[in-house]
Amino acid sequence: MTGAIRDLGTRSTSLVEGLGRISNFGGALVASMLKPPSRFGFFVRALYDAGVLSVALVCLSGFTVGMVLGLQLYTTLARFGAEEGLGAVVGLSLIRELGPVLTGLLVTGRAGSAMTAEIGAMKATEQLDGLRMMAIDPIHFVAMPRAIALAISMPLLNALFITLSFAGAYAVGVSLQGLDGGVYLSGLENAVRFGEDVGQSLLKSCIFGILLGLIATYKGHTCAPDSAGVARATTSTVVTASVCILMADYMITALWGV
Amino acid sequence: MGKSTLLRMIGGLQRPDSGAVVVAGHSLEKKTEKELWPVRMGIGMLFQNGALLDSMTVLENIGSPLREHTRMSSDEIRERVAAVLSSVGLDNVESLLPRHLSGGMLRRVAFARAIVREPDILLCDEPFSGLDPLNVTRIEELLMQLNRDLGLTVVVTSHHMASSLRMADQMILLRNHGCTAGTPEAFAASDDEQVTEFLGEDGRAYLARLRELQNGPTTGSRV
Numbered sequence: 402m403t404g405a406i407r408d409l410g411t412r413s414t415s416l417v418e419g420l421g422r423i424s425n426f427g428g429a430l431v432a433s434m435l436k437p438p439s440r441f442g443f444f445v446r447a448l449y450d451a452g453v454l455s456v457a458l459v460c461l462s463g464f465t466v467g468m469v470l471g472l473q474l475y476t477t478l479a480r481f482g483a484e485e486g487l488g489a490v491v492g493l494s495l496i497r498e499l500g501p502v503l504t505g506l507l508v509t510g511r512a513g514s515a516m517t518a519e520i521g522a523m524k525a526t527e528q529l530d531g532l533r534m535m536a537i538d539p540i541h542f543v544a545m546p547r548a549i550a551l552a553i554s555m556p557l558l559n560a561l562f563i564t565l566s567f568a569g570a571y572a573v574g575v576s577l578q579g580l581d582g583g584v585y586l587s588g589l590e591n592a593v594r595f596g597e598d599v600g601q602s603l604l605k606s607c608i609f610g611i612l613l614g615l616i617a618t619y620k621g622h623t624c625a626p627d628s629a630g631v632a633r634a635t636t637s638t639v640v641t642a643s644v645c646i647l648m649a650d651y652m653i654t655a656l657w658g659v
Numbered sequence: 660m661g662k663s664t665l666l667r668m669i670g671g672l673q674r675p676d677s678g679a680v681v682v683a684g685h686s687l688e689k690k691t692e693k694e695l696w697p698v699r700m701g702i703g704m705l706f707q708n709g710a711l712l713d714s715m716t717v718l719e720n721i722g723s724p725l726r727e728h729t730r731m732s733s734d735e736i737r738e739r740v741a742a743v744l745s746s747v748g749l750d751n752v753e754s755l756l757p758r759h760l761s762g763g764m765l766r767r768v769a770f771a772r773a774i775v776r777e778p779d780i781l782l783c784d785e786p787f788s789g790l791d792p793l794n795v796t797r798i799e800e801l802l803m804q805l806n807r808d809l810g811l812t813v814v815v816t817s818h819h820m821a822s823s824l825r826m827a828d829q830m831i832l833l834r835n836h837g838c839t840a841g842t843p844e845a846f847a848a849s850d851d852e853q854v855t856e857f858l859g860e861d862g863r864a865y866l867a868r869l870r871e872l873q874n875g876p877t878t879g880s881r882v
Contacts, residue, residue, distance in 0.1 A: 446714075526708060526713075527706045530667075531704070531706060531710035531711070531772075532723075533672060534670055535727065536696040536724075536728065537727050
């Protein structure tokens with residue numbers, strides 16, 4: 402019994418310590434954004450790695466999710482004779498929830514893990530220490546441009562995911578099931594409010610991008626400097642970021658109704 | 660404490676559990692990362708595996724400290740990098756990535772990066788490990804040239820006894836508990852079993868030859 406309580410205490414303390422360390426790192430990351438130079442070249446390279454290289458995955462996944470949604474919802478709605486509501490249901494579910502969350506999880510697996518592995522490998526091969534010995538801040542040089550790239554690419558990838566999902570649902574609902582294309586599109590147009598739904602969806606995915614950028618760069622910077630440490634940090638990034646995205650999604654929805 | 664740990668402490672990359680680390684009059688053990696920067700400006704460090712940034716070219720790697728800490732233009736940086744590369748015996752490698760370089764070339768590029776800002780102290784972690792004899796001699800000459808021409812203080816950690824004896828003014832042998840310090844000659848004259856064992860055949864042969872050159876051939880020489 403005493404051991405269990407002691408174990409609980411140790412775990413709680415280490416959790417709080419971990420939160421403190423990641424908060425410190427986040428503070429240093431934000432402070433480094435305000436310092437010159439801008440590292441624009443590194444930012445563009447990171448944007449390409451995190452954003453452009455994720456486009457194919459996001460497009461394929463988005464189109465497939467749209468097709469599944471189109472099939473499932475059309476069949477369900479048809480039972481109640483409400484198949485003309487397909488556009489509205491697909492639009493709202495994708496824009497408000499599925500788009501940001503699924504894009505967040507996809508980008509976590511594709512780009513977040515790669516970012517942690519890259520920074521972790523730099524740590525294991527003493528490249529970060531090499532920067533420190535040249536009086537260059539590794540957070541400013543390595544983490545900052547990558548974290549910004551994730552925060553910016555996430556909403557853009559989310560928009561792409563949602564657009565391709567609409568196309569997937571259209572392909573199944575209209576081309577295969579025979580729903581009128583005009584009905585699908587007008588249902589979508591009438592249900593979705595651009596400022597509220599689309600704007601808030603992009604804001605939500607931007608928050609997910611910031612969370613992923615912080616977690617992926619922190620895990621890379623703090624991993625044990627060996628191959629096992631890099632592997633553990635990469636797995637930890639995927640698990641931690643996925644859970645954080647799902648929890649943040651609930652909290653944003655509950656607090657702001659987004 | 661190991662050799663690399665000692666070198667990392669001199670560079671302020673690691674803190675000691677107890678005691679003090681004083682480099683060029685600066686006490687390092689309580690300084691924050693930012694307070695260490697001015698000290699590190701005067702220190703160049705050659706890491707065991709080079710520690711070059713693998714996504715950047717040789718030019719970008721060596722030019723990094725110049726871009727960060729000087730107002731030199733791109734052309735001036737290019738010229739300075741070419742000059743430093745030439746001084747380490749490399750030409751026309753500026754556009755290559757570290758993965759395109761051989762072990763010896765990688766070590767020399769890392770050297771070039773460490774000395775490009777003309778530091779006062781150069782720390783070298785195992786500069787001879789994994790190199791063929793030709794490259795060992797080349798690096799050895801380079802270190803001695805830097806010490807002689809630029810007046811750099813060079814601190815080298817090494818298992819390579821012959822090279823260490825050839826280059827060093829002062830040597831420190833790290834042991835399990837404490838250390839032994841002295842000149843190469845003092846090491847050669849030592850009766851300490853651990854010291855003679857550590858010097859090995861290579862080291863003893865080198866010292867015997869050195870004595871022979873200084874005093875003329877002697878009976879019973881091991882060379």
